Amino acid sequence: MRNIFVRESGNYKTSYVDDMKLFGTTGEKVKIALIIGLVLLVPVFATNYWVGLLTLCVISSIGAIGLNILTGFTGQISIGVGAFLGVGGYTSAIITSTMGLSFWISLPLAGLITAIVGGIFGLPALRLKGLYLAIATLAAQVVILFIISRWTSVTGGTAGMVLSRPSIGSFTFSSNISYYYLSVVILLITVLYATNLLRTRVGRAFLAVRDRDIAAQIMGINLFRYKVLAFAVSSFFVGIAGALLGHYTMIVSPELYSTTVSIEYLAMILIGGLGSVLGSILGAVFITLLPVGLGTFVDMVVVYFPDLYSLLSAFKEFAFGLVIILFLIFEPGGLAHIWLNIKKYFKLWPFSY
Amino acid sequence: MTFFLQMLSNGIVVGSIYGLVALGFVLIYRSSGALNLANGEFVLFGPYICLVLMTSYNVPFYLALLGTLVVSAILGLVVERLVVRPLQHAPTISVIMATLGLASLLAGVVHMIWGHSTKTFPQVFPPTPLKLGGVIVTPVYLWSFVIVIVLLIIFTVFFKYSKMGLAMRAVADDQQAALSMGMSVKFVYAVTWSIAAMVAAIGGVLLGNISGVSPNMATIGLTVLPVVILGGLDSVLGAIVGGFLIGVIQNIAGGYLDPLVGGGLKEVVPFIIVLFILMLKPYGLFGSKGIERV
Numbered sequence: 001m002r003n004i005f006v007r008e009s010g011n012y013k014t015s016y017v018d019d020m021k022l023f024g025t026t027g028e029k030v031k032i033a034l035i036i037g038l039v040l041l042v043p044v045f046a047t048n049y050w051v052g053l054l055t056l057c058v059i060s061s062i063g064a065i066g067l068n069i070l071t072g073f074t075g076q077i078s079i080g081v082g083a084f085l086g087v088g089g090y091t092s093a094i095i096t097s098t099m100g101l102s103f104w105i106s107l108p109l110a111g112l113i114t115a116i117v118g119g120i121f122g123l124p125a126l127r128l129k130g131l132y133l134a135i136a137t138l139a140a141q142v143v144i145l146f147i148i149s150r151w152t153s154v155t156g157g158t159a160g161m162v163l164s165r166p167s168i169g170s171f172t173f174s175s176n177i178s179y180y181y182l183s184v185v186i187l188l189i190t191v192l193y194a195t196n197l198l199r200t201r202v203g204r205a206f207l208a209v210r211d212r213d214i215a216a217q218i219m220g221i222n223l224f225r226y227k228v229l230a231f232a233v234s235s236f237f238v239g240i241a242g243a244l245l246g247h248y249t250m251i252v253s254p255e256l257y258s259t260t261v262s263i264e265y266l267a268m269i270l271i272g273g274l275g276s277v278l279g280s281i282l283g284a285v286f287i288t289l290l291p292v293g294l295g296t297f298v299d300m301v302v303v304y305f306p307d308l309y310s311l312l313s314a315f316k317e318f319a320f321g322l323v324i325i326l327f328l329i330f331e332p333g334g335l336a337h338i339w340l341n342i343k344k345y346f347k348l349w350p351f352s353y
Numbered sequence: 354m355t356f357f358l359q360m361l362s363n364g365i366v367v368g369s370i371y372g373l374v375a376l377g378f379v380l381i382y383r384s385s386g387a388l389n390l391a392n393g394e395f396v397l398f399g400p401y402i403c404l405v406l407m408t409s410y411n412v413p414f415y416l417a418l419l420g421t422l423v424v425s426a427i428l429g430l431v432v433e434r435l436v437v438r439p440l441q442h443a444p445t446i447s448v449i450m451a452t453l454g455l456a457s458l459l460a461g462v463v464h465m466i467w468g469h470s471t472k473t474f475p476q477v478f479p480p481t482p483l484k485l486g487g488v489i490v491t492p493v494y495l496w497s498f499v500i501v502i503v504l505l506i507i508f509t510v511f512f513k514y515s516k517m518g519l520a521m522r523a524v525a526d527d528q529q530a531a532l533s534m535g536m537s538v539k540f541v542y543a544v545t546w547s548i549a550a551m552v553a554a555i556g557g558v559l560l561g562n563i564s565g566v567s568p569n570m571a572t573i574g575l576t577v578l579p580v581v582i583l584g585g586l587d588s589v590l591g592a593i594v595g596g597f598l599i600g601v602i603q604n605i606a607g608g609y610l611d612p613l614v615g616g617g618l619k620e621v622v623p624f625i626i627v628l629f630i631l632m633l634k635p636y637g638l639f640g641s642k643g644i645e646r647v
Contacts, residue, residue, distance in 0.1 A: 077446050124631050130445040131388045131586070135578050136631045139624040142575075146621040150614055259575070263453050270450050311465045318461025324454030328447050329439045 020199050039184060043177040051176045053292060058183040059244045060284035062190050064268040065277055066237025069194060071266070072275035073203065074230035075210030076125050080137035081265040083144035084235050086257030088114045088242025090148060093161040093252045098154075103166030103247060110243035111236040117144070118235020125227040129213070141262055149254040160253025163246050179248055186244065187281075190237055194277045197233075206230055210275075267320070271327045273336030282335040290323065291316050358488045360608040361601060366494040368600020369501035373556040374573055375580040375592035376508060377549040382586050383525040384545040387437065390452040392553055393574015394459035399425055399554025400474070400561030400570070401467050407475055414477045418558060422551045429550030433543050460571060471567035478562065497559040504555065505593055512589065521545060525587070572620075579623035583630055585640020594638065599623050 013019045023029045043051050067081050088110040095106035121140040125133055148155050155161065165174045166182070173179045197203040205226045208216035217223045246252045264287055272283020294316050302309060331338060374396055381389045389395075402424050406417035432455065440451055478492040512518040523531045524541045532538055560570055580599045584591025607619035636642050 071446065077449065079449075124628070124635075127635050128631055131382075131449070132582070132631060132635055134388070134445075134449055135582055135627060138575070138578065139627040139631075142621055142624040143628065146617065150617065263457070266450055266453070270447070274446075314461045314464030316461070317457050317464065321454040321456065321458025321461060325436055325451055325458065328443065328451045328454070329436075332443065332447060 022195060022199070036188070040181070043180055048176050051180050053289065055176060055180045055183050055248060056245075057285045057288045058180065058187050059241050059248065060265075060268065060288050061281040062183075062187050062244065063238050063241030063265055064272065064280040064284040065190050065194050066234045066241065067265050068269045068272075068275065068277070068280040069197065069206070069237070070230050070234035072269055072273075072280075073198070073210060074206040074227070074234075075213075076122070076227060076230060077130065077134045078137040078231075078234075079134050079259070079262050079266065080121065080141040080144070081238055082257040082259060082261035083141040083148075084114050084118055084238040085242035085245065085261060085265075086148055086252070086254070087117050087144065087235075088239030089246030089252040089257070090155055090161070091239070092243035092246050093163050094154060096247075097161055097163055104168075107166075107240060107243050111240040114239025114242065115232040115236040118238070119228050119232040122228045122231025122235075125231065126224050138259070138262075141259060145254055145257060148257075158254055160251055160256075163250050163252065165250065166247055183244055183248075186240065190240075191277055191281075194280075202226070202229065264320075267324050269334075271324065271334050273334030276334070276336040278339065279334050279336030282339070286335060290320065294319050355488065356608065357605070360604045362485075362488050362490060362494075364601030364604035365597060366490075366498050366600070367604065368597035369498050370556050370559055370596075371573075371577055371580045371600050372593040372596025373501050373504060373559075374553055374577045375584065375596050376505070376589065377552045377556075378577060378581045379584075379587065379589055379592045380521075380545050380549045380552070382581070384521055385437065385441075385542055387448045388452065388586075389549065390449060390574065391432075391456040391459060392549070392577065393571035394456045394463070395425070395428070395550050395553035396557040396560065396573055397463050397568065397571045398428060398459065398550075399557035400566045401463060402554075403558050404472060404474065404561070404566055414475075418555075421554050421558060425550040425554035426547035429547035430543055432550070433546035437542070437546065438539070456571070456574070460568065463568060467568075469568055471565045471569075473565050474561045493562050497563065500555070500559065504552070508589065517541075517544060576620070576623060579627040579630075581637075582627050583637055585637030587641055588637070588639035591637055591639035599626070602626065 023032065042054060046054065063081065063085060067078065070076050070078055091110040091113045092103070092106040095101050095109055096103055121137065121144075124136045128136055149158050151157075165172055165179065167173065171178075173182050198207070205216070205221050208219065208221055209223065209226055209230070213223055242257075249256075268283035268287045269280055270283070271286055272281070273279025295312070298309065298312055298315065327334065333340075374392065377392050377395065378389060381387055381392075399421050403414075403417045403421040406412045406420050407414060412420065436451055436455055437448075440448055443451075478496050480491070482489050482491045483495065484490075512522060520531070520536050520541050521544070523534070523536060524538050528538055531541075556573075557570060560573065564570075576599075577596075580595040581592060582595075583598060584593070584595030603619050603622050606622045611618050630637065
């Protein structure tokens with residue numbers, strides 16, 4: 001009997017072009033079309049609350065893919081994502097609310113300006129690596145947030161700024177469902193870009209820098225250029241995610257972009273899988289839905305522990321930390337690796353040896 | 354001038370505590386090459402335990418401090434065994450992330466047990482302020498300073514002359530060579546983590562005496578990062594000097610410039626310094642330069 005889980009029965013590629021193809025077989029194209037169709041159909045049967053949650057997942061996925069380009073592809077650790085999200089959100093807020101321009105202009109501009117800021121804070125990456133770079137990006141986070149919360153005339157200080165939902169002509173993306181579709185479209189573009197990036201010269205240079213930067217330099221890769229480029233490209237997507245998030249929640253304020261947010265994004269790509277686009281999405285969904293899942297869990301056991309409600313936020317912190325540690329120890333490859341293993345299992349099923 | 358001296362003395366006292374907490378960082382970095390970003394939560398645990406011992410069980414301060422040290426040492430051992438050892442050969446980012454996860458986990462535990470409110474420490478040191486040449490110094494500050502200095506001397510001697518200190522230096526220098534000489538690297542790691550936790554707890558108790566015990570104390574874990582970067586990640590002397598420098602600069606900058614920018618500069622100045630140090634002298638004042646070969 002033909003195994004229904006296997007779309008390819010062997011490796012018959014005869015040229016590099018074949019090998020590098022984004023969609024190898026018709027089956028793969030069908031599979032991806034099905035997944036996209038399913039994602040687009042979600043609002044039909046999901047409640048408004050869930051559509052809202054999924055929108056958050058989609059937006060975090062964009063940011064997580066951005067961070068994964070930097071940390072997963074290029075190997076540069078950044079604990080400053082939260083601040084870059086903030087730069088994106090605030091840029092869009094200033095352009096739309098203060099200057100009165102359209103969202104469709106502010107969104108790419110938010111990406112570009114975040115990319116420039118990211119590139120500037122990526123400059124130390126030339127001399128620093130590992131722990132030192134992590135601390136440099138953490139410093140960037142603190143300094144950027146300080147500037148945001150003190151530059152009252154432009155950013156509104158600690159009170160934050162109010163944003164409006166985007167619109168085309170007379171149609172406003174005010175409902176959760178319409179905003180969900182908007183975010184999904186941007187996520188699809190991001191995914192396409194990130195998967196394609198790996199097939200290009202720049203993407204291969206990123207991977208070479210990640211694996212051994214000095215060796216890459218000896219082979220003629222301009223370290224300075226590619227490291228700064230990685231920071232810029234990554235920050236671009238993080239900035240886009242920040243702008244989308246700002247227009248979705250319709251408010252930006254400094255405490256929304258604290259170090260905790262940076263840690264959450266790092267957790268997303270680590271739990272999802274470093275250097276994997278699919279992993280970034282899985283991780284983003286996992287981390288975004290984790291508090292919701294914990295809330296449901298607490299609802300169930302609250303009968304036995306009546307005072308658990310008051311501990312909910314602390315319990316979420318505890319569980320967040322525990323999940324990160326467990327993943328790091330028992331599944332360093334992340335969710336993407338788990339998914340791969342499941343696929344492998346079914347590929348050989350029922351003779352898995 | 355008095356204002357300047359006041360800021361200077363405040364800076365020195367805060368700096369001495371920074372130095373102590375930074376010492377915990379350096380110890381762990383030297384022996385296992387890991388950056389313990391959960392150090393702030395280690396700092397948090399100490400004063401809470403000390404407080405519980407003193408208020409609920411009416412234990413005198415010195416015994417409570419001793420108890421705190423024992424509990425902290427156990428905490429360090431548990432963390433080393435359950436989190437650090439399985440990740441011994443993992444890449445840097447995994448270790449950083451694990452300690453961040455650990456920080457979240459420990460903070461969650463502290464919040465679950467003790468809540469978010471600030472608790473005042475029972476009076477341990479006499480409250481009447483002393484005047485030293487026009488500068489007002491409360492005895493708590495003076496005692497903190499003295500205790501920190503004594504501890505720093507003890508650690509310097511410990512590293513130089515004791516067998517364990519030598520073993521720790523050897524492991525830090527070359528793990529393989531230490532192993533082949535018959536040293537138990539695992540044991541050294543365990544001791545390092547428990548000592549680091551104890552040092553952090555002492556820092557926490559002193560800090561709790563100065564400004565009350567609250568979950569916000571954990572931020573010192575991040576504030577101390579600039580200290581270790583300035584001093585050099587692997588230098589004990591650097592941690593101490595860096596601690597004083599950052600403490601003094603922070604207080605003076607905060608005192609003079611805060612009115613201009615609207616406050617909050619104290620928390621940011623160390624990080625601005627870090628950005629400059631990392632650009633100009635990435636290995637800090639006393640850190641050893643890493644040489645890399647392909």
